[in-house]
Amino acid sequence: MKKYLSFFKIRFIAGLQYRAAAWAGISTQFAWGGMNILMFRAFYEEGSNLFPMPFDSLSTYIWLQQAFLALFMAWFFDTEIFDSIVSGSIAYELCRPIDIYNMWFTKNTAVRLAKAALRCLPILVFAAVLPSPYGMSLPVSIGAFALFLLSMFLGFMVIVAFSMLVHATAFFTISPKGIRVLATSVIEFFSGGLIPIPFFPQSIQPFIYALPFASMQNTSFLIYTGYLSGVEALKGICLQAVWLFALWCAGKLIFRYALKRVVVQGG
Amino acid sequence: MSLYFKYVGMLLKSQMQYKASFFMTAVGQFLISFTTFLSMVFMFSRFNAVRGFTFSEVLICFSVVLMAFSLTECFFRGFDVFPRLIKSGELDRILLRPRNEMFQVLASDMDFSRIGRLLQAVVMLIYAFITCDINWTGLKIITVSLMILGGVGVFTGLFILYAAFSFFTIEGLEFMNIFTDGSREFGKYPVSVYGEGMLKFYTFVVPIALFQYYPFLYLIGKSENVWYALLPLLGFAFIVPCYAFFRFGLRKYKSTGS
Numbered sequence: 001m002k003k004y005l006s007f008f009k010i011r012f013i014a015g016l017q018y019r020a021a022a023w024a025g026i027s028t029q030f031a032w033g034g035m036n037i038l039m040f041r042a043f044y045e046e047g048s049n050l051f052p053m054p055f056d057s058l059s060t061y062i063w064l065q066q067a068f069l070a071l072f073m074a075w076f077f078d079t080e081i082f083d084s085i086v087s088g089s090i091a092y093e094l095c096r097p098i099d100i101y102n103m104w105f106t107k108n109t110a111v112r113l114a115k116a117a118l119r120c121l122p123i124l125v126f127a128a129v130l131p132s133p134y135g136m137s138l139p140v141s142i143g144a145f146a147l148f149l150l151s152m153f154l155g156f157m158v159i160v161a162f163s164m165l166v167h168a169t170a171f172f173t174i175s176p177k178g179i180r181v182l183a184t185s186v187i188e189f190f191s192g193g194l195i196p197i198p199f200f201p202q203s204i205q206p207f208i209y210a211l212p213f214a215s216m217q218n219t220s221f222l223i224y225t226g227y228l229s230g231v232e233a234l235k236g237i238c239l240q241a242v243w244l245f246a247l248w249c250a251g252k253l254i255f256r257y258a259l260k261r262v263v264v265q266g267g
Numbered sequence: 268m269s270l271y272f273k274y275v276g277m278l279l280k281s282q283m284q285y286k287a288s289f290f291m292t293a294v295g296q297f298l299i300s301f302t303t304f305l306s307m308v309f310m311f312s313r314f315n316a317v318r319g320f321t322f323s324e325v326l327i328c329f330s331v332v333l334m335a336f337s338l339t340e341c342f343f344r345g346f347d348v349f350p351r352l353i354k355s356g357e358l359d360r361i362l363l364r365p366r367n368e369m370f371q372v373l374a375s376d377m378d379f380s381r382i383g384r385l386l387q388a389v390v391m392l393i394y395a396f397i398t399c400d401i402n403w404t405g406l407k408i409i410t411v412s413l414m415i416l417g418g419v420g421v422f423t424g425l426f427i428l429y430a431a432f433s434f435f436t437i438e439g440l441e442f443m444n445i446f447t448d449g450s451r452e453f454g455k456y457p458v459s460v461y462g463e464g465m466l467k468f469y470t471f472v473v474p475i476a477l478f479q480y481y482p483f484l485y486l487i488g489k490s491e492n493v494w495y496a497l498l499p500l501l502g503f504a505f506i507v508p509c510y511a512f513f514r515f516g517l518r519k520y521k522s523t524g525s
Contacts, residue, residue, distance in 0.1 A: 024441035031445045035453045038461040046314045178291020182298060189302035200309055 004102055008110045015114025022118035025070075029123060033066040037134055052198035056133045057225035061196055063127035063136040064221050070115035071156045072217040074187035077163060077180055078108055085170040094259070101255045104167065108160050140226035147233050151220035154240040159216045161247035162187070168251065171258035192218040198227060212247060215240040270366075274374035282379055289380055296383035300333060303455065304391065318460050324487050325456055326395035328479055331411075332454035334388035335418025335478070341381040343423045345372045349430035359522050368517065369510075372430070401487060410482050410496040417478030417499025422447070424509040425473070431509070434516030450475050457483060477502035 037059050044055050051058070065072075081104055084090040093100055127136035139145040166183045173179070188194060190213035197218050200208055208214055219236040222228040228236055282289055307329070311322040340347065349372060352358045361371045401407065429443045450473060453461065458469040458476050469476040478499040484490040 021441065027442050028445050028449075031449060032452075035449070035461060035465075038465060039453070039456060041462075042317050042456075042460040043310060043314050046317055050313050177288060178295055181292060181295025185295065185298045185302050188299075189305065194302060194306040195309060199306075199313065201312055 003098060004106045007103055007106045011107050011110035012114045015111050016118060019118065022115070025115075026119050026122050029066040029069060029119070030126065033062050033123075033127070036062050041134075053196075053225065053227050056135075056137050057227060058196070059127075059130075059134050060136045060225050061221050063123065064224060065193070065217060067120040067123040067127070068116055068152070068217070070119055071112050071152070072159055072191070072193075073112070074159070074163075074191070074193065075180075075184045076112065077167060078104065078111065080107075081167050082170050100259065101164065101252055105160060105164060105251075108163060109156075112156070112160070139224050140229070144223055144226060144229060144233070147237065148220050148224040151223050151233075151237050151240060154237065154244055155216045155218075155220050158212060158240060158244050158247060159187070159191075161244060161251055162212060162216075164251040165247065165254065168254045168258060187213055187216070190214065191216040192221075196221075198222070210239075212243045215243045271370070271374060275377065278377045279379060292380040293383035296337075296380060297387050298383075300384050300387050303452075304329070304387070307455065317456065319489075320457055320460070321399070323395045323399035324483075326391050327399065327486070328457050328483055329455040330388045330392035330395060331414045331418060331483075332451060332475075332479055333384060334392065335415055336422055336451040336454075337381040337384040337388060338415075338419050339422035339426060341378055341385070343373060343426050344378045345375040346423070346426035346430040348376050350433040353433055353520075356522060358520070369513070399487065406493070406496060407486055410486050410499075413496065413499040414478050414482050414486075417482075417502035420499075420503030421474055421478060421505050422450070424505040425450070427506065427509040427513050431513040431516040434520050446473050454479050474502050474505050477505075 040058055040062075041055070044051055044058075048055070053061075070076075084093060090100075093103070124136065129135065139148060163183075166180060169179050190208060190211055192214070197205065197208055197214060215236075219228065219240055223233045223236065307322070307325070311317075311325075315321070317325065352361070352372070352375065361368055361375075364371065425443075425447050429447065432443065450469075454475055458480050459466045466476060466480070469480070481490075481495040481498045485492060485495040
């Protein structure tokens with residue numbers, strides 16, 4: 001455990017160094033969040049009764065999404081991992097007395113967490129002072145906030161576990177770029193990154209909610225805004241735990257299988 | 268000009284060396300913009316129109332912007348990767364050659380896998396034209412081509428601006444993405460959707476509206492003002508100040524020495 005903790009610390013501290021990049025990211029995210037809210041406003045004015053959630057909940061959802069983008073971003077893959085597989089330097093990693101899945105999992109977690117730590121506060125503060133329907137509102141209750149934290153943690157773990165599967169494809173193909181792009185767009189869309197899942201057509205929603213992607217950012221943000229509450233929220237959290245367990249097991253199995261027959265590329 | 272085609276042929280051949288990867292990336296490009304399209308379908312299945320624009324009308328906007336952007340990304344990618352040329356000192360080599368430096372930057376890189384996006388834009392545009400009843404006239408056909416051309420002009424201008432900034436910062440400026448990627452992303456709706464202030468911003472600061480909004484109003488018959496049809500040309504002129512800024516940066520250029 002101690003060695004993984006130090007991996008985590010190294011990556012986390014290294015991630016905190018990129019402050020200028022963080023400011024650039026923050027300004028981009030302000031613009032992105034703002035424009036998204038303006039777009040939804042136009043639809044809201046078209047027919048507020050067709051809106052699946054109150055407008056201020058939607059604003060809150062979007063600001064949460066922007067603030068914690070780094071935790072849930074679909075397009076972030078550790079290039080170091082891909083490179084180590086392609087270049088063959090993974091041979092060194094295999095010599096170490098550590099579990100390679102756990103190590104990569106820890107590193108990925110640390111990098112995302114460091115990015116989020118730098119970015120979330122300015123965005124949350126800014127969003128909180130915006131005027132009412134466009135800004136961020138407080139969680140509906142203290143209980144909901146506690147569930148939100150728990151659910152966000154689970155969702156964070158789910159996306160890292162899922163991205164481990166994508167990383168694992170590098171064992172089987174030399175050029176994993178296509179799969180990466182594919183995985184990114186699928187995750188983005190089905191996790192509610194483009195439009196929140198409540199905006200999907202009613203008929204396909206149950207199906208979407210059952211997918212692992214809905215257990216990423218979606219559940220926690222909907223709990224915060226009060227869209228999911230009580231039993232529904234608990235159900236969502238249970239589903240997240242189930243997916244986390246399943247993806248983790250799948251990742252472990254694939255890694256064990258891949259490492260048994262891994263061919264180091266020399267070089 | 269024949270030199271340019273030689274460059275094109277060369278880059279095309281080199282990218283075709285990895286055929287599987289090329290097609291995977293092209294499919295990926297297609298999928299990324301396809302999910303954007305799908306989310307628009309979902310929004311419009313709930314709401315019939317937004318600010319008086321129907322789904323097919325909005326699709327025209329989306330496909331024009333997407334088409335212009337992917338054409339620019341394909342043929343003017345040289346400016347997109349320009350910071351790399353500065354950082355590696357590659358620019359010094361370019362400056363030494365007896366050819367126009369803009370031309371060489373332009374021809375230094377192209378990305379043909381953007382064809383995935385382009386394809387989607389073409390399909391959407393055709394679909395939009397079929398479902399949208401436009402009173403076609405000769406001028407309106409010209410308007411459509413001007414919109415796409417003007418779009419390429421504006422996006423190229425933005426790319427040049429992005430490249431020019433890196434003369435002063437060495438690194439590429441990430442915040443410029445708000446204007447390049449952001450314009451592609453938010454240009455999917457007619458910019459008036461975002462409100463009066465944003466319309467002004469996109470008219471006078473980043474002139475997206477010149478090729479995406481005003482001629483579009485004329486095209487779908489929401490405005491009778493013929494001048495609107497010619498505004499994309501003004502958008503195309505956006506390249507001029509961007510180019511001037513690039514020249515200014517080039518004069519101030521000091522090699523990184525590496």
